[in-house]
Amino acid sequence: MxxxxxxxxxxxxxxxxxxxxxxxxxxxxxxxxxxxxxxxxxxxxxxxxxxxxxxxxxxxxxxxxxxxxxxxxxxxxxxxxxxxxxxxxxxxxxxxxxxxxxxxxxxxxxxxxxxxxxxxxxxxxxxxxxxxxxxxxxxxxxxxxxxxxxxxxxxxxxxDAATAIAGCGPAFVYQFIEALADAGVQNGLSRQVALDLAAQTVAGSAQMVSQTKKHPAQLRDEVTSPGGSTIAGVVALEKHGFRYAIISAINKALKKTKKLGKN
Ligand SMILES: NC(=O)c1ccc[n+]([C@@H]2O[C@H](COP(=O)([O-])OP(=O)(O)OC[C@H]3O[C@@H](n4cnc5c(N)ncnc54)[C@H](OP(=O)(O)O)[C@@H]3O)[C@@H](O)[C@H]2O)c1
Missing domain, CATH: 3.40.50.720 (NAD(P)-binding Rossmann-like Domain)
Structure with a gap:
């Protein structure tokens, strides 16, 4: 150049x-x-x-x-x-x-x-x-x-749809990481260790989605043994509307993005 x-x-x-x-x-x-x-x-x-x-x-x-x-x-x-x-x-x-x-x-x-x-x-x-x-x-x-x-x-x-996911999304991911780390601290890990574990878990899982090209549901199945601890957590997330909460957050962000452009 x-x-x-x-x-x-x-x-x-x-x-x-x-x-x-x-x-x-x-x-x-x-x-x-x-x-x-x-x-x-x-x-x-x-x-x-x-x-x-x-x-x-x-x-x-x-x-x-x-x-x-x-x-x-x-x-x-x-x-x-x-x-x-x-x-x-x-x-x-x-x-x-x-x-x-x-x-x-x-x-x-x-x-x-x-x-x-x-x-x-x-x-x-x-x-x-x-x-x-x-x-x-x-x-x-x-x-x-x-x-x-x-x-x-x-x-x-x-x-605008891309904005809601990639532009606003980091804030939602940080909230998720913070929540993971809070749970770690509640269960006895130091704040720093809990944050390190949470951040690397999110980074590694994101790389699995990008690099393997497997559907996230398939990757989740691969972590979820029958009657095990992971499925217990997955069911708790479903009970609390985890995926609906994320989809709603993106849709709210999208609606607000469209409004920003009209100012
Ligand atoms: N933050 C994000 O994650 C993100 C993601 C994607 C896109 N965006 C877009 O990026 C843009 C900036 O967002 P931001 O979060 O970076 O906001 P920000 O931190 O408030 O940055 C805006 C900057 O513009 C400066 N500014 C305002 N009027 C100016 C003027 N007339 N001349 C020179 N500088 C001026 C402000 O200066 P002062 O601080 O001195 O007032 C401020 O530093 C927005 O349009 C937003 O939609 C942001």
Missing amino acids: MSMNIGFIGLGNMGGAVAKAVSQVDDTNLLLSNYNPTKAHALQQQIGGQLLSNKEIMTQAQVVFLGVKPHQLSSLLADLKGQATPADQTIISMAAGVNLADLTEMLPNKPIIRMMPNTPVEIGQGMTTYTTLDGQASPLFEDLMVYAGQVTFTPENLM
Whole structure:
């Protein structure tokens, strides 16, 4: 890849995580901006790059990642309206629920990518979906996200569903890990040991699903001996509506995501 100026406007949890992944790509100059400059400065200490204003980033960057909250997007872009920009500039929005049609209205005549990352991007273990105006995969985007984890092109009508699972999902998984660890502590394990056991159990089980391609129900059967302790736990989860609780959480998150885009 030729040396490129890559701008980031909005360096909170998600914008910062994506910037950390992109900073590892060769031949990229990072241009960083955040409303509160202390945050941008702290990130610059870790990953390098230049601190600039939003307007300077729009003028100088070939690619601009927008990491502000969905409801902050329209006022940010209104402020930047009329700004001279490089002819080939690509804008990448990570705002949940904001669709390409709305982005195009705010940013006419520009190649736009809508992405949905998740916070494990920060450690190269993210799950990112993205979609584009021309409906084609973007080699440029995939090159920039090569250190971010898995990246999958997704039709736009499925982006909100992907957001509810992969964007919001880490929070639900952390709740599950915390609950596993609480049970461990209740039964005498130290907090640290209980967290280590819980996190590695979730990580290993997730890898079994990805690598073996077996249906999770089959993998569960393989752990569940007749009359044993695991089936006792499985039945208790069923009694408390475990799977229904998860499906409901995703559907609530999906409904809220669709609302975010309408602000
Ligand atoms: N968090 C996630 O897991 C996740 C997952 C997928 C997608 N997203 C999307 O990522 C975006 C950011 O979410 P977040 O959780 O990272 O929120 P966040 O931590 O609040 O980050 C937003 C950042 O944008 C900055 N900002 C706001 N207005 C600005 C402006 N006009 N110019 C420059 N910087 C500005 C804020 O600065 P100050 O702090 O100084 O106000 C803040 O650092 C959202 O659109 C969200 O939908 C988040």
